[in-house]
Amino acid sequence: MPTVLSTAPLSAADRAERWHEAVSGTFVPMDVHLLEEEPSPGTIVSNRLGSVHISRVQAGPQVVKRSKRHISRDDRNSLIVSLQQRGTTIKEQDGRESVIKPGEFSISDSSRLFRIKIEEEFSFTSFHFPREELQVRDEDLRALTATTFTGEEGSAALVATFLARMAREAESFDEGVGRRVATTALDLLVLLIDERHGRLASEGPPVTAASLDRVKEHVMRNLDDPDLSPSRIAEAHFMSVRYLHKLFQLEGATVSGWIRKQRLEQCRRDLLRPMAREVGVAAIARRWGFVNPSHFSRAFRAAYGNTPREWQLQGRSEARYGNTGGALTDK
Template sequence: MPIVLSTEPLTAADRAERWHEVVSGTFMPMDVNLLESKPSPGTIVSSRLGTLHISRVQAGPQVVRRTKRHISRDDRPSLIVSLQQRGTATKEQDGRETVIGPGEFSISDSSRLFRIGLDEEFAFTSFHFPREELHVRDEDLQALTATTFTGEEGSAALVATYLARVAREAEGFDEGVGRRAAATALDLMVMLIDERRGRAASEGAHVASASLERVKEHILRNLGDPGLSPSTIAEAHFMSVRYLHRLFQLEDLTVGGWIRTQRLERCRRELLRPRAAQAGVAAIAQRWGFVSPSHFSRVFRAAYGTTPREWQLQGRSGAHRGDVDGTPTEE
C-alpha cells in the first residue's frame, strides 16, 4: 500500500515545518526553504518495490539543499532519478547546473552536495536506488549528475518510459513482480550511464545479459500459456517489444524460436514417460502451450526428424534409453 503524506490539512503557518519533516523523512536529511509567504499544500505518495523507493511529489515553490552536515549523518547513499511532470527544476551538483522541464529527467547522487530550485508549483516522480546496487564507476556517475535527459530517444527514452510506467502501476504489483521491476529499472540505469560514458559495447553488455536471463526465467515459468508472446512478455517486464527482440539478438535467437524450442524439448521428454500413452500426444502438446495438434506435429518433425507418435512408439520399444541427445534447432 502506498504511503500518503500531505500538509493540506494544516494551516499555512504550520506547513513549512511539517513539510521539512515530510521531505527529510521520506527521502533523506535536507534543508527545505519554502518560497511562499503562505505555503501551498504539499503531498508525497510513496511506494516500495524491493529496494527501489518511488515517490510522487507535488508542492509549491521551494529550494532544497543537501549539505555536508546532512551527508555525514546518512550512511546509505542513493542514486536519485527524477522525472519532471509539471513546472521546472534547476539542479546543481558536481559543478554543473541544469534546468529540467516537463518530460525530462535528471540524476542526483545523495553522497555529494546538491541544490534543487523549484520556482513554481511543480510535480515530479523520484526513484531512489541504493548506491551500492548500482555497479558503475563513481567518476561515471559524477560526470552525469545535474544533466538533462530528454527521454526522446535511445536509452534515455527507454528509461523514461519504463520508470513512468512502473510508477503508475507499482501499487498493483505483488512482491515478486515488484522485485523484478526494480531490478530491471536498475539494469536500465546502468545501461544508460554506460552508454553516455562510451561503455555500452563492453561494460554495458552484462546489463542486457541480466535482463535477458530474467526474461527467459519468465518464459520458462509460463511455457504452458498459449497466449505467451513477445508483446505479453515485453509488457510483463515493462519494456518495448523492440527492446525484447534486441535482447534475444544478443545470442542470435528470436523470441518465438526460443519459446518453441523450450516447448518442444519438454514435450519430447514427456512423450517418453510411462504415463504419456494414457495422456495422449495432443494433451501433452496442449500442456506445453501448443494449441493445434497438427501444428505441433509439423514443428516437432521439423525439429527432430520424426513425428511425435513415432517418437513415442520408439520410446516404448526401447529405442530411447531415458532420453536422447537430439535437440531442436533454434531460430
C-alpha cells in the same frame, strides 16, 4: 500503505518549517527555501518497494540545496531518479546544469553537492535507490548526473516507461512482487548507464543477466500456455516489451524463437516416451503450447530435419535394436 505528508492543513506561516522537515525526512537532509511569500500547500506521498523509496511530490516554487554540512551528517548514499510531470526544474551537480521539463527525467547522487530550483508549481515522482545496490562505477554515474533524459528512445525510454508504471501500481504490489519490481528497475538503470557509455556489449551486466534468468524461468513454467507471448511475459515482469526483446538480443536470440525452441525440445522428448503412441502427436504438441498440428510439424522438421512421426519411428527402431546408450542424433 502509502505515507502521506501534507502542509495543506497548516497556515501559510507554518508551512515553510513543516515542508523543510517533510522534504529532509523523506529524501535526504537539505536546505529548503520557498520562493512564495505565502507558501502554497505541499504534499508528498511515499511508498516502498523492496529497497526503493518512491515519492510523488507536489508543491510550489522553491530552491533546495544539499551541502557539505548535510553530507557529513548523513551517511545515506542514494541514487535519485526524478520523473517530471508538471513544471520545469533546473538542476545543478558535478559542474553541469540541466533543465528538466514534463516528460523528462534526471539523476542525482546524494553523496555530492547539488542544487535544484523550481520557479513554478510542480509535481514529480522520485525514486531513491541505495547506491551500493547499483553495480556501476562512480565515474560512470558522475558523468550522467544533472543530465536531461527525454525518455523518447533507447534505454531512457525503457527507464521512463517502467518507472512511471512502477509508481502508479506501487500500492497494489505485495512484498515479494515489490522486491522483484525494484530489482528490475535497478537492471534498467544499469542498462541505461552502460548504453550511455557505449558498453552495451553482447554480454550484458550481471543484473541484466539476472533479469533474463527470471524471464526464462517464467517461460519454462508456462510453456503449455498457447497465449504465452512477449507482451504477456513483459507484463508479468513489469517491464516494457522493448526491454524484454533487448534482454534476449544480448544472447543473439529472439523471445519467440527461444520459446519455440524450448517447446520443441519438450515435444521431442515426449514423442519418444511410451505414452506417445496412445495420446498421439497432436496431443503432445498441444501439451506444450502448439495449437496447430501443421505448424508444429513444419517447425519440428525445420529444427531437426525430420517430421515428428519420423522421429518417433527412428526412436522405436533404435530402441528395438538395443541402441539405447545415448541420445538420438539430430539430422
